[in-house]
Amino acid sequence: MVRLLRYGTIFGPLKDRWRYLYKNDLYKRRIEAGPEPERFRSSLINWNYDAELYACTHRFGEKMNIESLRNAMTDASFLNQITKQRTEAGLAATDQTTLSFTHNEELAKRGEEIAENFLRRALQFWYPKFPKEGIDAVMEFLISESTIADISLKLGFKTLIRCDGPSPRPKMLKNALFAFIGAVDENNDRSRAELFVSDFILTHLVGKDINEIWHIKNPMGLLTKVLEENGRQAPESRLIWATGVSSVLSTYIVGVYSNKEFLGKSAGATISIAEEMAARDALRRLFETDEKRASIPFDKLYKHGLLIDK
Amino acid sequence: MAFNKAQQLATFSRVWYLFDAKWQCPHLSGEKIARILRGEHKPIYYPGESTGDCVVAINTRHVALRNDAWRAEALHVRREYAKTRYDIPLFKLHELDPTKVLHLCVLNCMPMDNTRRYDMARLYTFPDDAVPAHLLRNVCDQIRGSRVIPKRLDNVTSDDIEKFPQMFKWPKELVLDDLDRDKFVRIVPPEEIPKRQVMLGQRAGRQHYWFHVSTSRHEEVKIN
C-alpha cells in the first residue's frame, strides 16, 4: 500500500511528455462533451421487451396475458408520440383502432378505485376505533403520488413503462402501478388484486406511526371531545415527575387522567409540551393504535374476517 | 417522531439527587455517589456514553471519618520540583475547605479515564445546609446514607438514659461525673503551650507538614 519512492525518479509532465499531453487532452474533451445524455433502457443491445414483460408477470406471481400487461405499461404520452410521428410521416392510420395496443388510463382508474376501496376497508377493519379523519389522512399518505411513484420505482416499473422520455415522471409511475393492479383484476379475480395492494402498498406503513401521519392540531381539545362522546369526565393533567427544573436539561413527565383513571403520560422539555404529548399518548391509547398494538397481518387479512366485497 | 422524541428525553434525562453527608462515611458515600455520577446505576449505562446524573451533597462539614483518620490520614501533594512535596492532614484540609474531603473521596472512586473530570463537574458540594434555591429546585430524589446516624448523648433525654438496661453497676469510687468537666479539666492558655516547629527541608513524610502544627489547644490535665 505504501511504497518507497526512489530519489531521481521523475513524475508529472516532465516524464513521458506525450502521455501527459494526451491524457490532458482527453480530460478536456470529456469535460467539453458534458454529461452523458439519459438514454432509454431499450436502446441498449441487451433488451427484449417481451421477455421483460414475461419475467414481470412471474415476478409477482400473477398469471396474466402479456398483451394486457403491455397495455398497462403503455402511457398516454407514448401513444401521443406515436400518432404525432405517424402524422409527420404522412401515414393515414393515426386512430387507435389500427394500433394493436391502448394506453393505461382506464386500467389505472380501475386500479386506483380498487386500491382506495381496499385500503380504506383494511384500515377500518384493523383500527376500528381510529376516527375517520385519521384514516383519511393515512389514505392520503398512501395514495399520494410520491408514495405510489416510489413503490412503482422499487418494483422495477421504471424500465418497463413506455413513455415519451427516457425516465418516466412520477405521474406515469403512479399510473403504471395502478394499471398493473387493474390488469391483475382484469385477468384474475378481485381478491388477487387486493392482495397485491396489501402486499405492496399497505406494507408502506411498516415502521411508520399512523398517529404521526395524522397530525392532530389540538390534541387536548380532541381528547375532551372523544371523552364526552364516551360519556366520561373531562381530562385533567397532573405533573407526575420533574427533574432539573431550573437547568437547561429539564424534564417533566405529565400524566392525563379522567375521573382519577389513567389515560396516558409523556415526557417533555417544558410542561406545556409534556401535556400536549400526554394528550396525544392518551388519544393513541384510546384509539388502540399505540406501540403495543400488533401490526397489520398483511397476508392474513381475509383470514381474520375482512370480506372481499361489501 | 414526536413520540420517540419524548421517549428519548425521558430515558436520557439527568436526574438530580440530593445527598445529606451528615455523619456519613465519605469513603462509603463516595463509592455510592461516584456510581451515580458515572451513571452505572442505570440499565442504559455504556462506558462511552455520558449517562450520569447530578448530585447535590450538603452538610459536608459534618462527615464522619473512621478511627483516627482525621489525624492519621493526609492529602499527599506532589509538586513537580524536588523537595517540594508536602502532606496536609485531613483535619487541616477540612478546616481549609470543608467540602474537599468528600470531593476527594468521590474522585478517588472514579476510574482514571477522560470522562472523570466531566463526571465530577456534576457534583455540587456545600459545607452546610445553605444551598442555592435554584439548585435545590432541580432536585427530585435523595440518596440514602450508608451509615446509621448515631444519637448523641446530649440529644438523649434523661428518662431514656435511666430506662436503658444496665448490665452491671459500677463501684461508687470509680464513677466520675464526666459531664461536670470543669471540675477535672483546666483549659491551658496558649502561652503556656510549648511551641513545636516542624523542620523544613526534610523528605516528605507523614509527619512532614508545610504549616505549623500546634499541639492541641487544651490539654486534659488532672488536677487532683
Next chain:
Amino acid sequence: MSQFLRRIISLPIQSIRSFHSFDDVTPAKYISTHLKNGLGSRYVCQLQRLTIQVCKEFRTSYGTREWIANDLMNFARQHPYVVVYVQPRRHRAPNLIGEYLSGDRQWIPLSNCDRQQINWWVHSLLTQQGDPQWRLLKQMHTDSPSIQGIWTPFTNKPNDLITRTYPDKDLIEMEYPQMTATQQIQELFEQQKTNKTT
C-alpha cells in the same frame, strides 16, 4: 502473490474485489430492504436482468461457455422472473452484470473462472439486493425496539417523589439499617423480661 491468495482462499478471486480502497473507511449503514420485502404473502426476487458477456474463442471465458452450455437453460427455467441475456463479444474478457429492481447494478469479471465458480457467482447475484458493499453497523433492524416499555429513570420508583420537599428527613436514613450493638442489648433485655414474666 495472486496465486498464493488463490491457494488459501476458497472463494474465487473476484470475491475480494473491494468497491472502496483500503485506505478509506468503507461506508457504513444499517440493514434495510426495498419495500419491506418478504412481509406480505409473496417474496419478490430483486434481480431483474442478468447479462453474461462472453467470448467464443478466448481461453479466459472457457468456464463461462461451459456454464452457458450446461446450466443456463436450467437456471432460466427455475427462475422465470430473471431475464437472462447472453452477449457474445469477440476477444474480450467475460463479465456478469446484474441489474436490480431498485435500479442498482452489480458487475463481476469472470475471467478464468471455472463452471462451478460461475454458478456460485450467478446465484450470489440472484440472492442479493443489489446495493454496493457496505459495512453493517448493526446485525439487526427493528421498528419497535421495546414492547414492554423503554426504561426511564423513574420506572420502579415511588410515586410521591414530586410531592416532597428536599432535603427530606425520611429519605436520609438507610433503608435496611445494620443492627447495632445497643439495639442487640436492648432486644436481649426485652427477651429476658418476657422470659421472666412467663
Next chain:
Amino acid sequence: MFIRTIPKFVPDNIHHDKEVQPLYNKVNNLVKDKYQNRLFAVIQIGNEQRKVTTEDIICKGDEFHPTIGDRIRFEKVLLVGSSDFTIIGRPILDRNFVRVEGIVIEKTLSQTQMDYWYAPRKKKVGQRHFLWRDPLTMIRITNIEILEPIPGTNQSNS
C-alpha cells in the same frame, strides 16, 4: 449484614397451584384475544440468541443453507411475551404452543475484511495479506403467534 428474608422453597404443590392458576387463566385470556397485542420472542439461531418481534430483520453471519424466499420456522423459542405478560421456557417452549416464522430475504457478502501480517525479514517473505468476505443471511421475522393456552394449566389439553 442486611436484614433480609429469603422465601423458602415449599414442596406443597397444591398451594402453589392455587396461587398460580388465576395468573395462568389471566394470561390465557389475554392470549385468546389474538393479534391485538404485539408479541416478542427470544429465539436461538446458530448458537446465539436474538430478541425479535414481527417485521424486524436479523442478520446471520455464517453459511446458511436456505435460499431467498424460503420460509423458516424457528423451533428453539426461549421466551415469548407481550406488553402484559412474559412466558419463559425451561429452557425452550413447546413447539405446539408458540410459532415463530421468518423468511430469508437476502444472502450477501460482508465488506472485504483484511488481515495483514508483517515481520521484518527479507523482501516479501515477512508479509502476508489475508482478504476475505463473510457470507451474510438476512432473515425477516414474519409471524409470531401463540397457538394454544399455556401447557400445564387447567385450560390446556395436555
